[in-house]
Amino acid sequence: MSALLEVRDLVKRFPVKRGLFFERTVDWVEAVAGVSFDIGAGETLGLVGESGSGKSTTGFCVLQLMRPTSGSVRFEGRELTELSGEELRRVRRNAQIVFQDPYSSLDPRMTVGNIVAEPLVVHSVGTRRDRRTRVRELLDVVGFDPTYVNRYPHEFSGGQRQRIGIARALALSPRLIICDEPVSALDVSIQAQIINLLKDLQAEFGLAYLFIAHDLAVVRSVSDRIAVMHRGRIVETGPAKDVYEHPKDEYTKALLASVPVPDPARMQERKADRRKLQGAVAM
Amino acid sequence: MSEPLLEVRDLRTHFFTREGVVRAVDGVSLSVDRGRTLGLVGESGCGKSVTALSILGLIPKPPARIVGGEVLFRGRDLTTLSERELEDVRGKQIAMVFQDPMTSLNPTLTIETQLVETIRRHTDASRREASRRAVELLDEVGIPKPEARLGDYPHRLSGGMRQRVMIAIALSCEPDLLIADEPTTALDVTVQAQVLDLLDRLRREHDMAMIVITHDMGVIAEVADEVAVMYAGQIVEQASAAALFARPEHPYTEALLGALPQLEDHASRVGRLTAIPGRPPSLVEPPAGCRFAARCPYAGEPDGCAEHPPELRELRRGHFVRSEHPASERARPREGVSA
Amino acid sequence: MSSTPQEHGVGLAPLRQRKERRYPTPPDGVQTDAGAPIRASSLWRDAWYRYVRNRAAVIAGVAFLLLLAYCLIWPLVSPYDPYAVDFSQASESPSLAHPFGTDQFGRDLFTRTALGGRVSIGIGFAATFVILSIGVTYGAIAGFLGGFVDNGLMRVLDALYGLPYLPFAIIVLAIFGGGNFWTMVVALSIASWFTTARIVRGQVITLKENDYVRAAHAVGARWPRVLLRHLLPNTLGVLVIAVFLELPGVILGEAFLSFIGLGISPPDASWGSMAQDGYRAYRTAPHIIIVPSIAIAYLILCANFIADGLRDALDPRTRET
Numbered sequence: 001m002s003a004l005l006e007v008r009d010l011v012k013r014f015p016v017k018r019g020l021f022f023e024r025t026v027d028w029v030e031a032v033a034g035v036s037f038d039i040g041a042g043e044t045l046g047l048v049g050e051s052g053s054g055k056s057t058t059g060f061c062v063l064q065l066m067r068p069t070s071g072s073v074r075f076e077g078r079e080l081t082e083l084s085g086e087e088l089r090r091v092r093r094n095a096q097i098v099f100q101d102p103y104s105s106l107d108p109r110m111t112v113g114n115i116v117a118e119p120l121v122v123h124s125v126g127t128r129r130d131r132r133t134r135v136r137e138l139l140d141v142v143g144f145d146p147t148y149v150n151r152y153p154h155e156f157s158g159g160q161r162q163r164i165g166i167a168r169a170l171a172l173s174p175r176l177i178i179c180d181e182p183v184s185a186l187d188v189s190i191q192a193q194i195i196n197l198l199k200d201l202q203a204e205f206g207l208a209y210l211f212i213a214h215d216l217a218v219v220r221s222v223s224d225r226i227a228v229m230h231r232g233r234i235v236e237t238g239p240a241k242d243v244y245e246h247p248k249d250e251y252t253k254a255l256l257a258s259v260p261v262p263d264p265a266r267m268q269e270r271k272a273d274r275r276k277l278q279g280a281v282a283m
Numbered sequence: 284m285s286e287p288l289l290e291v292r293d294l295r296t297h298f299f300t301r302e303g304v305v306r307a308v309d310g311v312s313l314s315v316d317r318g319r320t321l322g323l324v325g326e327s328g329c330g331k332s333v334t335a336l337s338i339l340g341l342i343p344k345p346p347a348r349i350v351g352g353e354v355l356f357r358g359r360d361l362t363t364l365s366e367r368e369l370e371d372v373r374g375k376q377i378a379m380v381f382q383d384p385m386t387s388l389n390p391t392l393t394i395e396t397q398l399v400e401t402i403r404r405h406t407d408a409s410r411r412e413a414s415r416r417a418v419e420l421l422d423e424v425g426i427p428k429p430e431a432r433l434g435d436y437p438h439r440l441s442g443g444m445r446q447r448v449m450i451a452i453a454l455s456c457e458p459d460l461l462i463a464d465e466p467t468t469a470l471d472v473t474v475q476a477q478v479l480d481l482l483d484r485l486r487r488e489h490d491m492a493m494i495v496i497t498h499d500m501g502v503i504a505e506v507a508d509e510v511a512v513m514y515a516g517q518i519v520e521q522a523s524a525a526a527l528f529a530r531p532e533h534p535y536t537e538a539l540l541g542a543l544p545q546l547e548d549h550a551s552r553v554g555r556l557t558a559i560p561g562r563p564p565s566l567v568e569p570p571a572g573c574r575f576a577a578r579c580p581y582a583g584e585p586d587g588c589a590e591h592p593p594e595l596r597e598l599r600r601g602h603f604v605r606s607e608h609p610a611s612e613r614a615r616p617r618e619g620v621s622a
Numbered sequence: 623m624s625s626t627p628q629e630h631g632v633g634l635a636p637l638r639q640r641k642e643r644r645y646p647t648p649p650d651g652v653q654t655d656a657g658a659p660i661r662a663s664s665l666w667r668d669a670w671y672r673y674v675r676n677r678a679a680v681i682a683g684v685a686f687l688l689l690l691a692y693c694l695i696w697p698l699v700s701p702y703d704p705y706a707v708d709f710s711q712a713s714e715s716p717s718l719a720h721p722f723g724t725d726q727f728g729r730d731l732f733t734r735t736a737l738g739g740r741v742s743i744g745i746g747f748a749a750t751f752v753i754l755s756i757g758v759t760y761g762a763i764a765g766f767l768g769g770f771v772d773n774g775l776m777r778v779l780d781a782l783y784g785l786p787y788l789p790f791a792i793i794v795l796a797i798f799g800g801g802n803f804w805t806m807v808v809a810l811s812i813a814s815w816f817t818t819a820r821i822v823r824g825q826v827i828t829l830k831e832n833d834y835v836r837a838a839h840a841v842g843a844r845w846p847r848v849l850l851r852h853l854l855p856n857t858l859g860v861l862v863i864a865v866f867l868e869l870p871g872v873i874l875g876e877a878f879l880s881f882i883g884l885g886i887s888p889p890d891a892s893w894g895s896m897a898q899d900g901y902r903a904y905r906t907a908p909h910i911i912i913v914p915s916i917a918i919a920y921l922i923l924c925a926n927f928i929a930d931g932l933r934d935a936l937d938p939r940t941r942e943t
Contacts, residue, residue, distance in 0.1 A: 050471035050473065063840060065836055065839055089844075092840065093842065096840060096841070097837070097840045100833075101833055104832045106834055107838075107852050107856070109855045109858075118838070118841055118843070119841035119842065122841055122842045122843045122844075122847065123842055157562065168837070187326040188498065188500075188542050189538065189558065192542035192543075192559070195544065196555050196556055214471070214472065217543065217546040218544050220546060220552065221544035221548075221551040221556065224552065241549065244546070244547075245549075254473060258472045258475065259476075259546050260475070260501030261501050261504065261547060262500035262501050262504045262528060262540060263504055263528055264504045264525050265525075266504075267504050267505055271480070274480075
């Protein structure tokens with residue numbers, strides 16, 4: 001049986017433009033340089049990497065929010081890179097995304113209710129009354145008080161806004177949700193709430209996640225399998241336990257050793273480990 | 284016992300805004316000894332940055348004002364100094380490193396200019412001497428080929444490099460105290476480790492005192508000797524780093540540590556994180572009693588901690604807590620909060 | 623929650639309700655994280671507060687409204703007929719009976735100025751509206767589509783930029799004959815929309831980078847919806863400012879064209895044509911030209927201060943935390 005999502009040799013290049021009168025393309029930047037992975041139904045693949053590793057771009061390319069330069073993305077058996085227009089829109093219902101920045105991911109001129117209802121409106125699902133009910137259910141499920149449907153996003157805190165974004169992603173009952181750094185912009189205690197929420201939702205609705213983040217500890221708490229990205233390539237994948245405890249790639253080892261852990265006793269040992277790996281990481 | 288280099292006593296900084304008086308820092312006391320690092324940790328809005336800025340008088344004077352307390356640096360109360368006198372202290376005796384090196388470095392000036400400018404402001408070095416010192420500094424902070432870098436503009440350097448330049452500028456006049464406000468938050472984790480190592484090494488080599496402000500408990504564990512935990516404008520727990528992590532006392536500290544996903548935890552995939560319900564209180568109308576009471580699993584009527592604000596008291600040698608229910612005083616174990 | 627991909631009909635399967643409350647029950651009187659808004663105020667109210675703090679902008683706003691009221695209401699209640707010629711009262715200096723004096727034909731200037739104001743301001747707003755319509759459409763298409771189309775449209779715009787609008791206005795009036803409200807509007811707007819187009823394009827490009835635009839695509843919105851529902855409403859602030867920035871230019875343009883005789887022609891009044899009337903009598907009865915000139919300056923000053931105030935008030939940089 002094939003996996004829910006199969007990505008093969010995904011490449012995304014961005015043109016570097018120059019020119020006075022008409023911009024010409026003089027060079028290419030390869031943000032994603034051949035990435036392959038699978039995600040099965042109901043499981044979480046954690047995609048980790050530092051800034052510039054291409055992980056967010058990978059996420060956007062999977063959903064065809066950016067068109068990949070080459071490569072294949074098979075979702076539920078269908079090749080997404082070949083779809084466009086109405087067919088792509090239909091498939092979009094089953095794969096959604098939660099963005100990193102709670103401040104720019106919600107249209108400031110729309111009410112909370114309209115934001116969450118938009119997926120339903122766009123796909124003409126249900127009557128207006130059905131949609132209203134559905135929006136209230138969704139908000140309740142993500143822990144957002146439904147009585148505030150008519151307020152505007154700027155009235156709420158970062159954590160509350162992320163909940164709105166998650167409700168929007170759930171509206172069409174997708175099977176896959178791409179979480180692009182969903183908690184990076186939040187305080188620690190709120191992070192914990194949202195991480196718990198995402199795990200609960202996964203258990204309840206059988207969601208699969210592509211969880212993109214740079215915080216290794218956060219990723220470990222939600223992922224079944226890990227893929228480590230560095231400069232556009234995946235340098236290591238495997239079950240979370242294996243990657244975290246017995247990393248094989250030098251970069252992965254350096255990455256893991258660099259994370260500060262809140263345990264002064266362990267810190268000394270980790271600093272020693274780090275010094276041994278000095279060469280693997282550029283400044 | 285020698286005098287602490289910096290001693291802050293009951294500092295209060297309030298912001299006078301249209302919506303009311305925001306009591307951003309409301310009675311903070313801390314001290315730093317020569318050669319030691321104090322970590323000031325808390326979530327956003329707790330007042331840690333404002334505390335640092337208040338020490339140096341860098342708060343925006345129209346809405347904000349230090350309304351009480353003292354900041355004793357080598358015996359002098361900085362809050363009583365004029366702007367001119369403070370300018371002499373800044374850079375020379377107390378230096379500060381900020382979070383985002385892109386906005387704290389002037390993008391239109393070369394590295395050399397910015398370094399030389401600072402050096403010549405506080406010493407009477409000639410341009411040539413200042414330039415030479417600049418190269419020494421860049422080398423010290425670990426920038427390869429420093430002579431070549433002098434002519435660069437900030438945007439040519441990576442984030443990690445820029446932060447190193449900031450540190451070089453901060454060190455240029457041999458300050459006694461270095462305040463680093465979220466110095467590594469904007470950096471990748473591998474670069475972060477290097478910068479923290481650098482700060483620690485420099486601190487030891489120059490016998491500086493350091494205050495590191497961050498929200499990241501991991502960073503605290505890496506560099507801090509003593510830790511002060513801030514919440515809603517006050518310090519709620521203060522102890523040595525080892526003691527704080529081994530035996531946290533304040534319910535907030537416990538919850539904060541419990542909310543952290545652990546890198547080395549085998550079971551983190553299936554466990555739940557401790558989520559603290561609710562939100563920090565408004566600083567315009569802070570609650571009358573303990574500011575954490577509303578979210579605290581141990582607050583209860585009979586104790587009245589919701590009515591009477593607890594004082595910061597010394598629970599053990601060097602371990603201070605602002606709570607009626609520190610961990611070691613709880614009669615019976617209560618269930619932690621899982622939301 | 624499994625449904626086959628195609629099966630999302632009207633009857634959405636209800637989400638399973640959890641038994642316990644989702645958000646933790648707080649002790650009394652405390653905001654839960656998932657609870658009440660932290661700031662109950664609207665974007666417009668915040669903007670209003672900021673605007674009101676700018677004294678010059680407030681005064682200008684009031685002055686502008688007074689001017690509008692004067693132009694609209696006074697001609698309805700004035701005892702004087704603005705067209706009646708009465709040489710016995712010609713060229714009288716301002717007095718109690720005639721606060722602005724009379725012109726060479728004995729017509730009350732206070733009334734004619736109000737009437738002229740209707741025309742001048744009317745043309746001003748109408749032309750500004752046309753400028754915005756063309757500019758917004760052009761800029762939005764260029765900004766939204768980007769790439770090749772944007773490149774082409776902008777190069778064309780660059781070429782057009784060099785054209786001075788006055789000769790164009792004159793040509794239009796020469797072809798279609800001046801003196802008509804609508805030909806004036808066309809003449810004034812035909813070569814004045816370039817800056818607006820550029821501003822709108824810039825705004826749209828900036829807004830396109832926002833995640834909520836990506837989110838709209840992700841949920842399946844088609845591009846008309848993204849443009850009309852997400853991008854344009856968020857350019858509203860910039861547009862409002864653009865209105866008050868274009869207005870002075872257009873007013874002056876109309877005044878100038880009427881002054882040189884190409885615009886509104888007598889006996890209809892516009893401030894420009896009134897200035898033309900008064901030009902010849904400058905030595906003997908200067909008030910005839912001074913009055914409309916001051917009226918024009920007054921309006922332009924108001925528009926500029928209002929635009930300033932609006933720009934500060936609607937500055938998206940001032941973000942709530």
